[in-house]
Amino acid sequence: MLKKFIFSLSLNVCGAFCYALAINCFLLPSHLGEGGVTGLMTIFYYWLKLPPSLTNLCLNGLLLFIGWKLLDKRTVFYTLVAVGSISVCLRLTALWHFKLHDPLVAAISGGVLMGLAMAIIIKGHGTIAGSTILAKIVNKFLGIKTGSALLFFDLLVAVPSFVVIGFENMLLTVIELYISAYVLNKMLEVFVVKRSFMIISDKSAQIACALAKLNQTGITLLEATGYVSQKPKKVIYCICEAKDTVKLMRKIEELDPQAFVVLEDVRSAYGFELAKLL
Template sequence: MIGALIYAVAINYFLIPNRIGEGGVTGLTALGYYTFSIPPALTNVVLNGILILIGFKFLKRETGFYTLWAILWISLFLRIPVFFPYHTDQTVIAAISGGVLMGIAMGLIFRAKGTIAGSTILAKIINRYYGIRNGSAMLFFDLTVAIPSGLIIGFQNMLLTVLELYISAVVLNKYLEAFGAKRSVLVFSTQNQAIGEALTSNLGQGVTMLKATGFYHQQDTDVLFYVCSNQDWTVVMPIIMSIDPKALVVTDQIRSVRGMQLSNL
């Protein structure tokens, strides 16, 4: 609901008052408003209803229901009268502000296991089956609507729309990476047993011990494998270094973890 509110504010207060378009279904709602004065809330419900049916087929039912919930609230918030629309001659400010708000709004909704339908449903499907980041996939689909919109809103506003879409995609990717991505950790140490016990007791999460063989000396050794959130990462390194300051630690950013729960590793 908070994400839906921020999304509606971005449209009603920053984009529409400055005649800036959008991508996907939202872009079509803006074009319908500019051209035929069709209420954005009506277009939003009709077009997104079709895409939600597609989402139910390719995504989890939970995602479909949360998407429907988000769309209903976005449509409701779009109907609230606009009291202080942001009009400015420096329309790039409106494009940047709208893009940041859009990215934050979609990040909140994505983190709550929903989408805003439109291109975000297509982006979710692409992310699920091909691993492409949500923001990047969404940007691709949005541009297919935003670029032709220049025929209606003008070339300058089309460029501003592309800028807004790019900013929202970057903010969305960064938001999901900060709050949803994981880190994988490989630890090479003679104290791996103690490090594993410390990580488990402090973070309440399972650790995996792998068998490895050093190529040069042909010696068998244990390698500790651990997956953690970015928030926990700030605690993981101090724990490892406090037990073995000479430990070799290799980390990598991973976008998602599926399957067995981490606590069962």
């Protein structure tokens, strides 16, 4: 339990550092904006010269009241860690400007780093607050991908920002937001998405036993009947981590090369006690 706690804390701090680098090294030097609270933070920096670290704390502190009621307390706690770490890292890297001649390169680099940072923080059970809290709420209740929901809320701030940063930089900001949302979705697929197997084989007992040992989770055997043959069949159903897919596929092929296998992505899987019973 302590190891998981320390690991999650480390992920939030690491993600916060990457997030601060994206802002200070790529976005601010090229006069680019952002979405959500970070977008407001950059606008206040360009317009009023307010320190991003201070703006980040104040605006996200207000939005955390929303998250306190609608998100679980663990997420809120790690969000506090992430927001505090971002403010500290923004302060520490305030002079780390990386001026690029082509602002499009800055938009692409900042977008990739921003998406990576948010994925690391979400993997650590936190958020960067702001529009990320709204995106997590939408994902929880409507099932829309976190990155896609985040892009929508970010555009609500990014598009009007052309008044401060100019039309061309606003378009570059939209490109940066799209890239960060794309990277976030892809990273979350690697971190979060599980895979489900449905296997029909004459060696179902052997395969089920082997998969249970490899996957360290329960295996479900479903009763079925072949429509053409009218013979009873045992259908194996199991859920695994995405990283274990190749290992399980090799074992299935080794035991029965003729097995019929259906492999699908699973957006969510809940119920630890149920998983042990399967």
